[in-house]
Amino acid sequence: MTTVGSTVPLDRLRAEVTGSPRLSALTGERYARTHAAYEDASDQRGRLREWVLRELPPLLAGRDPVRVVGVGVGDGSVDAPFAGLLAGPGRGVRYTGVEPHPPSALAFVGRLAALPAAALVPSVVIGDFADHDAGHPADLVHFLHSLYYVDDLAAALAHACAIVRPGGLVVAATAPREPLCVLTEMLCPWERHRPWFAADVQAEMDLRGLEVRVETLVGRLDVADVLADPLGRGEDVFDFLVGARTRDMSPHVRAEVLGYLTAICPDGVHVPHPLDVVVARVP
Numbered sequence: 001m002t003t004v005g006s007t008v009p010l011d012r013l014r015a016e017v018t019g020s021p022r023l024s025a026l027t028g029e030r031y032a033r034t035h036a037a038y039e040d041a042s043d044q045r046g047r048l049r050e051w052v053l054r055e056l057p058p059l060l061a062g063r064d065p066v067r068v069v070g071v072g073v074g075d076g077s078v079d080a081p082f083a084g085l086l087a088g089p090g091r092g093v094r095y096t097g098v099e100p101h102p103p104s105a106l107a108f109v110g111r112l113a114a115l116p117a118a119a120l121v122p123s124v125v126i127g128d129f130a131d132h133d134a135g136h137p138a139d140l141v142h143f144l145h146s147l148y149y150v151d152d153l154a155a156a157l158a159h160a161c162a163i164v165r166p167g168g169l170v171v172a173a174t175a176p177r178e179p180l181c182v183l184t185e186m187l188c189p190w191e192r193h194r195p196w197f198a199a200d201v202q203a204e205m206d207l208r209g210l211e212v213r214v215e216t217l218v219g220r221l222d223v224a225d226v227l228a229d230p231l232g233r234g235e236d237v238f239d240f241l242v243g244a245r246t247r248d249m250s251p252h253v254r255a256e257v258l259g260y261l262t263a264i265c266p267d268g269v270h271v272p273h274p275l276d277v278v279v280a281r282v283p
């Protein structure tokens, strides 16, 4: 099996990786730091933010207050401008972020609280989405880059559908497995399950009989530093890319992984960085 634009057989890469010692997991703190470096190296988050600000407000028109639950909101970089836009016309906004990493959760709520929007009421749940009882039905539950991590994908989507009002929205932005997430799938040391990717989310939505609209945002990730200096200035991006401490990688595996990255990087700098955004209206 090869990926689009690649001449490196993924099966060979997989064979090289299989049997090599497992890498160490990223701590919560290192995850947050390497994630920031990764987003800085890519234009994908900007594209996602633009998409959210352009596409979602019209779908929530007429709701006052509008109730949003974001799952895995991180530091609120995408949610804060969205919440601010929703609250712009003086409309009531109840915006809840569910985020298990406490420093990120605090950053999220700090960003929303700093917005000049009196009718915006932010709240944060530091913990698991499964335990979150929204109280009032939500107009929108979104998972922007967070479904990879949930233990039980079916349960997470079922819970989202259960807390959204009839006619409300469930939105998921999840990367496809290829070309980049194959590396996470092969190398991340997750104990409980492999990460869920876009095709898993789509399959689960289909199983639930949800009608969905899917859009692919094609970003570009700058991997020049990863290729030139993976143990130095490229280390943070490399860690987030594979979801593990790449410092522990054997030189042989590192060379294979960098070979794969080089093969999908026609200009020597950028690799395609796609994201599938799924919008489902709950009946």
Ligand SMILES: C[S@@+](CC[C@H](N)C(=O)[O-])C[C@H]1O[C@@H](n2cnc3c(N)ncnc32)[C@H](O)[C@@H]1O
Pocket: 035, 071, 072, 073, 074, 075, 076, 077, 078, 098, 099, 100, 101, 104, 128, 129, 143, 144, 145, 146, 149, 150, 151
């Ligand atoms: C890649 S970040 C995305 C953050 C933000 N939504 C964005 O687009 O910038 C993924 C976030 O999901 C959070 N997360 C990890 N496991 C989770 C889980 N089981 N449920 C919900 N969120 C989770 C992480 O702490 C992290 O903040």
